[in-house]
Amino acid sequence: MTLHERVAIAGVGETRYVRAPGSGRSAIALQLEAALHALDDAGLRPQDIDGVIPFSLGPMIAEDFITNLGLRDLNFSAITPLGGASPVAALQCAGAAIAAGICSTVLLSVGRNGWSGARATDRTADMLQFRVVNTFERPLGAISPAQLYAPMARRHMETYGTTSRQFGEIAVTMRRHACLRPNAVMQAPLTLAQHQASRMISDPFRLLDCSLESDGAACVIVTSAERARDLRQPPVLLLGVGEGHPDSPSAISQRDDLLTLGTAKAARKAFAMAGVTPADIDVAEIYDCFTYIVLCQLEDLGFCRKGEGGPFVEAGHIALGGRLPVNTHGGLLSQAHVGGMNHIVELARQLRGQGGAAQVAGAELGLVTGYGDMGDGAVAIFRRG
Template sequence: MIDFRDKAAIVGIGETQYVRGANKPSAEQMLESTRIAIADAGLQPKDIDGIVLPPVLITAEEVAANLGIEDIRYSVSVNMGGASPITALQSAAMAIASGVAENVVVTVGWNGYSAMRPKPGVKVVEKISLAAMERTLTNYYFPYGCASPVQMYAWMAMRHMKTFGIENEAMGAVAVACRKHAQFNDKAINRGKPLDMEGYMRSRMISEPFRLYDCCLENDGAATVVLTSAERAKDLPHTPVYIMAAAEGHPYPADDIANRPDMFKIGLHNSAPKAFAMAGVKPTDMDFLQVYDCFTYVVLMQLEALGICEQGASGEFVKNGNIEIGGKYPLNTHGGLLAQAHVWGLNHAVEAVRQLRGDAPPEVQVPDAELGLVTGWGDFGDGSLVILRK
C-alpha cells in the first residue's frame, strides 16, 4: 500500500456563510470559499495545480476557468456522497505525495436548502439531481415511501438498537453535544438555540427511531481546503496540518442496505484499520473527533467502526459528557452537520484544522490539540477517514 504519511498538509481553509437561501448557484459559493482558502494559505490562484471535487455540483474545468488556472495537472471527482470530501483529502494527499500535483484545492458547496427541497419564499436558483444509487432507490426503496436517507439509515439504526439495547438517550447525547458546541461557532445555524435532553426527547418523530433533532440541518453554503506538500507548507503563513493518513471504505454490497450479510458493517470498518496503520496511532490517541453526523445514530455506528469503543458499546461511550468539550473525546466541536451546517462534512475538516492551529473559539478549543480525526459518511454507509496532526 502506498504510504503518504505526512507528505501533504492542509494549509488553507475557507467557508462561506452557512445560510438558508444563499441566492447564489453552488458553483459561485464554492469559488467564494476557494478564494478565501487560497488567500488563507498564502498562495495565488495560479499556484493551484490540482482540483478534487464532489460529483455533480461543479467541474474542475469551471473552477480553473474562474480562477485562471491554466495548467491543471490533476483533477478528479469522488463519488461517495457525503463521504466524498474526506475521500477527496486522500486523493489530494496521494497526488501531492506522488508529485503529480503540488497545490490542491478540495471544495464542496451546495444549495442544500433552497435547491434540494424548495421552501415558500426562497428563490430557487438551480435544480440539483443526486443520482448515486439511483437504480436501487427508484426500484426498491422509493416505491415504499422511503425517499430520504432518514428512512434508509433507520433500517440500520433500528436493528442495531434492538440488537444491542441502545437507548434513545444515546442518540440524544450526540444531538445535545453538537448543539452545545454550536453555541460558540459564529457560522452555526443553531447558534443561539440551545438544546437539552428534555428538548431532544420532545422533538417530533420523523422516521423511527429518528426524531427531528436526530436529523442534520439543511442549508446553503460552501467550504474549501487547500493542501500542499510538506516542504512547501513550512514556508506558508499557518501552522501546517499534516495528513498522517487517509483511507476510503465501502460496505458490501454498497448499493443495497437490505442485503448486507452484516448490516452493521459500514465503510468505516474497512477504512479505519488502514488509516490507523498508516498513521501509526490508535483511536484512543485522538484529542478530538470530527464525525460525520447526518443523523445522530450514524455517529454511534462510526464510533464503533473506528474501534474507539466495542460494538454495541457506543451508547455508553457517549454518556456523561464524554463527547462534549471538557470530556475525554470532544466530538464535532463546531456543531457538526446537526448544529453548525451541512457542507458534506468538509466543514468537519475545516474545524479540525482550526483545532490543530489553536484557532477555535476558546470555549470549544481542545487544550493542546495535536492529533485528531475526521470521518466522512455517504450514500448507503460509505466511510472515509483522515487522521491529522499539527
C-alpha cells in the first residue's frame, strides 16, 4: 500500500508562542486552543474528528479530546513514541488509518509548557527510550540532549573540518527567518559574532546552538485527499512519508557510525514513495533541536554529500532566496519548541502560499522532518494541491 496522494493536510492551528513564567495555561488548555484554530482553518466541527494522535511526550490522551471538544464517535487513537520525530511519524500513522478506512479525519496535537512549567534537565531518568542510555551514557554525566548529541557534532568536526562558525550560520539564518514571523519568540536579529560569544553548554554546543524552551501548542488535521478538496483551504497532498531508526538505536555510544541518523533511512522511503528527488524540493522544514542536527539531516536527506553540510550552510543555501530555504518560521531555534508540529504547520502554509513575508516564491514541493531523542527520523514530502 502506498499513501501517495491519498491523504492531505486540511487544517492547521497554533497558539501564541511565549517565554513567560507563570503564564497560567496548561499544556492541555494550549492544545485545545490550537485544535479549535485548526478546525476553524479547515472549516470543520469537533464532531467531524474521528481520530486523534496526541504527542507521545505530552499530558493529553484521546479521552481528553473527547471530553473537552465533545467528539462524538472516535474510531481511532494512537501515539507515535519517537520523541521529536513523533509529529511527522504521526502523519504516516494517520494516513495509514485513513487509507485503511478505519477513520476519516485525524487530529494531530502537540502542546508544551517548556518555559513556564516545571523543567527537568535529567530527561533520561523518565523516558522509556533512554533505558539503555541510563546504562552507558548517564553514569558518565550525559543527562541531557545537549550532552548526548555533542559527541556526534564533535566527531563531524574532527572528521570533516566542520566549524562552530558553520553551526552559527544555521542559528543566524533561523533567527533571520523568525524575525519575519510575528508569532516567533525570538525577534531580535542575531549575528555570527553573538553566536560565537554565547556561552558553552556542552562542547561544541554553545547556548545559541540549542533550541528554545517555550510555551505553546500546534495542531494539524489530516483527511483523505478527496475530502480535503471540498474543505475551506487548498489541500496539501502527502506524496511520500517514511520513518527510520539509526543502527544501535538505544545508545549513541555503542554506534559504529555517529554521523548517520535515522533520517537517512526515512528519506529513502519518503523519496521513493513520492517519486521525486532532493533537487525537486522547494522548501524544507527540518527539525532543529540543535544546529548540528540540521546540518547532519541536510546530508542524510541528500541535499549535499556527507561531510559537505558545513560549506552548504555557509554558502547561504538554506536562507530565503537560497537553493533550499529551511525553517522559514525560525524553527525550534528561534520560533518555538513545539515538538516539531510547528514545522508541519509552516510547511502547509508555505505550500498554500500563505507564508507572508517568509513565503518562498512558487513553492510547490516541500519536505518536513522530525528527529527523535536517540536519532529516530521521520520524513514527509508534500505538494500543493
